[in-house]
Amino acid sequence: MRRNDVRDMLARGEAAVVAWMSTDSPYLAEVLSYCGYDAVTVDLQHGMFDVGRAIQLLQAVSSGPAVPLARCSGLDPAQIGKLLDGGAYGIICPGVDTAEQAAAFVRACRYPPRGARSFGPSRGLLYGGSDYVDHADDTVLTWAMIESKDGLANLDAILATPGLDGVFVGPNDLALSLGERPGTLPLSEKVTAAMSEIATAARAAERWAGAFAPDADLARRLIDSGYQFVAPGNDVSVLRQAAAQRIAVARGGSGAAAKDSAVRDLPGSSGY
Amino acid sequence: MRRNDVRDMLARGEAAVVAWMSTDSPYLAEVLSYCGYDAVTVDLQHGMFDVGRAIQLLQAVSSGPAVPLARCSGLDPAQIGKLLDGGAYGIICPGVDTAEQAAAFVRACRYPPRGARSFGPSRGLLYGGSDYVDHADDTVLTWAMIESKDGLANLDAILATPGLDGVFVGPNDLALSLGERPGTLPLSEKVTAAMSEIATAARAAERWAGAFAPDADLARRLIDSGYQFVAPGNDVSVLRQAAAQRIAVARGGSGAAAKDSAVRDLPGSSGY
Amino acid sequence: MRRNDVRDMLARGEAAVVAWMSTDSPYLAEVLSYCGYDAVTVDLQHGMFDVGRAIQLLQAVSSGPAVPLARCSGLDPAQIGKLLDGGAYGIICPGVDTAEQAAAFVRACRYPPRGARSFGPSRGLLYGGSDYVDHADDTVLTWAMIESKDGLANLDAILATPGLDGVFVGPNDLALSLGERPGTLPLSEKVTAAMSEIATAARAAERWAGAFAPDADLARRLIDSGYQFVAPGNDVSVLRQAAAQRIAVARGGSGAAAKDSAVRDLPGSSGY
């Protein structure tokens, strides 16, 4: 079976830098795969497409060097199975608040006897190879998202779930859950403290920590603090900020000022 | 944030006339938005498309003056969240039979602390504006569908749900649940009586009442009886009846007779 | 090979009433096929879709009783061949102004030795049957559109084209070419006179005459005057007028008044 380069990086202690895709363009998916990212995450939760299109995006990612990953829209075993059958080499599951949910998530990602995934790895077999069934359980990455007070409270139990590879933080939903306004930078003290705690607990449990980072500087700081899997913005926020700068320069103004105002004007896309 | 014109109409005591879309054509969605309807409801439950296409339909509606709304296919928080992220300014949820379901539905539509909606309002942010997160909870309309004996029995409890804006009646499912054949006009006494009761209870609970109406005369009567949100047929039933008339006239026959037979021949599309 | 019901009707001297499709919904195509129309014309010229989608529309029409037809976007043999391969049982070609163009159009529709159509009738073979190649040339209808002064001037030469089955009038482009405003009803004297002349010439040349008719009454009059193939409005104009009536009635107004204003407000869709 084709190896999972991101898993190998993580195992070597390196950090993966990941694209986050919310648009429904297979061409753009391929562009992102060739951009230098280690992986491209197709986002079913807040992305503007559905699982049928997601499979085409995974195909497009697969034609470049990045590893194809997906965030499912929720803890839905049928959708998770389909994304895996569609060749995703890892699933990021939003809203995992309890150990029971973490176990159900892992069960959806693993074949019996480890889990309850149904057999039929359509294009997974093409991308992975004819011995897919023998190695899929050890290849596919499973990330549970910690993004609520409940998730924080149950962190250790979630981290103890057999078969779970890591936890992934959504700073905006976490902020909302902690009673703060999402989409603001720099991250609040509460969120920062929680993220630090998560990284520490993950390491203690021999799990990896990942996070969405609204900008690249924060992504860098997260990596420095132990996060090994970071997404520095999504496709739209990256493009929108860069477009704002170009427009400003073309109009004879300052690109740097435009960059800041783009962040202010686009809280939703700047991070989740 | 862009205001919700339908919410404003309802608050002023006016009645909104709403298109109901079951076809998967973005162009037709835009046509309906320019037709004079106050809103266009993209129907995920009985419409012949999925949530990916629904987002394109919401885009198309947004390029005209009507307010974009959606009926979800069921009480599925992941789908509801995606429709809201896709710019829907209201959700109509089918099959709400209990107060617990009503509360779960509202929770899916509101951000913490009022609910559990996840943050990431992709094109909602474009359509709504950069302060989307601050006003979404007060802008998005939440309609619970009453369409069963259980729903009727629990009507008052459902209406008491905090954050629920209104109840919406599906006369056909209601008829089926009451032991009658769906798709017949005029509505039976039982259905008529139930719908009258619902409007009264809604008003008493300071909630709005809405309904699907198989034809325009019934829509008028419903408005006269207190319904403030009515859909006089869906796209297919409107087109099919009109086409039958045109064909009859072109063939040298009577358009009026054709109109009646079209209603008889198309019970499924004439109302749900 | 499956017979062409519309050709049979025309041969028996009957008139076919035809749907005209400008939206890109396969479901709506199937609805139109079951509506009572004799045929559904998928309009590549002014319809909001491309030839890939047109093939799906032709499939959808084929699952109902109406005959699948297409208007190509121009005199493009590659596109015409693809529509025929896609199962269209007739092609309506816009802007045929000369006998040379008429001959080129017919050549694109017929196999050698009668024409130059390339062999590979993909789904045409499914819809038509395994003896498709033996009968296609006698089954597929070829309509040249007369819609300009040049077309009128060359009418007799066009009608004399071997293999051409009929001429089809686009009243709006004809009006524009004659120096008048398109989209107005009743048709002007000039257009009416030209259309009368065309029917007469067609009959004399043993060809059929067809036309787009902005409304059903005009469709009836055209049939009475010798037209055997009429499209009483397109999908959008039919729906838009009917929706305007329903909205008016629901708002407590007059449906008849709404119908007239819808015609005034939508000149583009009311006829071409």
Added chain:
Amino acid sequence: MRRNDVRDMLARGEAAVVAWMSTDSPYLAEVLSYCGYDAVTVDLQHGMFDVGRAIQLLQAVSSGPAVPLARCSGLDPAQIGKLLDGGAYGIICPGVDTAEQAAAFVRACRYPPRGARSFGPSRGLLYGGSDYVDHADDTVLTWAMIESKDGLANLDAILATPGLDGVFVGPNDLALSLGERPGTLPLSEKVTAAMSEIATAARAAERWAGAFAPDADLARRLIDSGYQFVAPGNDVSVLRQAAAQRIAVARGGSGAAAKDSAVRDLPGSSGY
């Protein structure tokens, strides 16, 4: 209402041979419908498409002679309702392990009072006819998949579910659940014994038995042993094996050898 030819075959004691579709091509769906299969099953579980595309595939099947069926991706009433509204004349539900699940599955397929299906049979009404609502419950086939140890343990209770028409075996998931490697031929003794037991129990309970069969010889043997509904491979496995043979012959080698190696190399597609 249009009769269900597969149900009629089963009632006469005949066996239906069924195509299994995992690709997202409406044209291919129509090809399969014209290939000689009694039905075409659109596979939402392991197929590489979503429910929106599934509806277009059902349309395409409907334009040929085969009966349109669907496997849902899971026990999801909203999706099942949509597939039925989309014209599916039968649903195959994966992973039915208990009698409660079987009852929930049947409930999703039947209108009140027999079940809880919502009324709005969009294109079902086109394909089925205007009396759809009166006969749908007796027309639509309901197949519960038995593919786990739990399913086997609860087999009699599942078979006793009122309104359930039959059980369908997925040999690969069954093998996995029984602790064996999936995708191998010949089937193991354990799986063979279980499948024999299922057919016997089904007959005793006056239910039909069906199965996915990785190759045609096994399909034949299953029919001989009482299975009346078999799918001899899916679209991809049929094509892939045939392509391997053609390539081998074109390269001057042996088609027969290629056929065997194609089976070995494609365990995932060779059967589920």
Added chain:
Amino acid sequence: MRRNDVRDMLARGEAAVVAWMSTDSPYLAEVLSYCGYDAVTVDLQHGMFDVGRAIQLLQAVSSGPAVPLARCSGLDPAQIGKLLDGGAYGIICPGVDTAEQAAAFVRACRYPPRGARSFGPSRGLLYGGSDYVDHADDTVLTWAMIESKDGLANLDAILATPGLDGVFVGPNDLALSLGERPGTLPLSEKVTAAMSEIATAARAAERWAGAFAPDADLARRLIDSGYQFVAPGNDVSVLRQAAAQRIAVARGGSGAAAKDSAVRDLPGSSGY
């Protein structure tokens, strides 16, 4: 009819900054429309989509504030007509080398008697308004691309074409035609001189000059030198350069260095 804001800007002597879209995502089209660009050009020539999808992109642009424009894939009147019917408020035509081609291009964009555009402005009528036909010829912008030695040689004759609004320079094809390597920055002396000459000639002929500019600084300089319509990069080049910077920063490197190498590595997208 809705005014063309870009035409109004040009008429006032202002410069328009334009997005250039090569990806097939309606959501991204809407993002670009809300980004601050004055217009979004949907690129049919080198964009990875077709005219059917282009119409959905134009819809998406229309739901934001930017003006929807299109580059056609060639001098194809059928495609140009369809883009205009789809609501494009301007067409940029590649490869206009002669005055005859310029005249044919204008003819495709204007109704009789000024041109030969066919009447049927489907969604153009929605976006433009019910008086579309009366004002379209004075609203829609027509840009002929000068991108070859022949085009330069015939520049004055092309500029003299009645109904042509402006000329648009593609620096890469121009470089190729002048015997130089495309995709390099800074532009060569030959290309720079030619572009200067084009702006001067355009002004003399009372036409506007526009150009694709691989980066924002060049866009600024072009505006300073008389260009009033510039596209500072396309969607992919903007995103790719910005992503390279973010990845570099996240990996602990320098964003500025990454920006330069992204330009070197992506000559094709950096300008045409």
Added chain:
Amino acid sequence: MRRNDVRDMLARGEAAVVAWMSTDSPYLAEVLSYCGYDAVTVDLQHGMFDVGRAIQLLQAVSSGPAVPLARCSGLDPAQIGKLLDGGAYGIICPGVDTAEQAAAFVRACRYPPRGARSFGPSRGLLYGGSDYVDHADDTVLTWAMIESKDGLANLDAILATPGLDGVFVGPNDLALSLGERPGTLPLSEKVTAAMSEIATAARAAERWAGAFAPDADLARRLIDSGYQFVAPGNDVSVLRQAAAQRIAVARGGSGAAAKDSAVRDLPGSSGY
């Protein structure tokens, strides 16, 4: 730039076995790429999809090992340019009857000064690499189809076209042009003789010869007689024949007999 494996095979004197794709499924395109074929040809002429979908098919092919090729729908430089920009590593152009057409075809495939291809190799740059522009002209294969009496008559002149890599025979259109029925096997003496002549002439002119072959045995014989590029059936004919065999075996009949009748019943798909 990524090498063209098929060109390298041809240069080494080996024969390439090529898949021919007429269905619109990206997943199936990827399956074919992994099947063992040396290349997959996406057929725009008789395939049931358009150029937008073709690009997604090329992407899907690119994610497997086969070389992505395309047959254009006609001699249309805009479409050819788009397919090349979309990453096609070779174009097969139908209906090349004269040396002028052959030259125009080559011109559409090569950059100046060798041709007139416009610069903007969107995903070609991703698939090919950042030095695409420097090597594309020597990498992309150009095949002119000889499929008419005229093409035969002008064979030597066509073969002499600078930049043309080979000629490709469509036996069915050739049969039609020679006055015979297409779709029959074995090929007639006339067609066989013409194909032999073409191979000889091609070799003499130092060009490669290729052909569509309705079955694998003929493909083998063509290779033995000097053809180095053969397509043994298209996706639909391969699948349909194999399905007929499986169905027959499942029904207790003979697969071999079914195979023959499938060929008889499907003349259109059995070869072009």
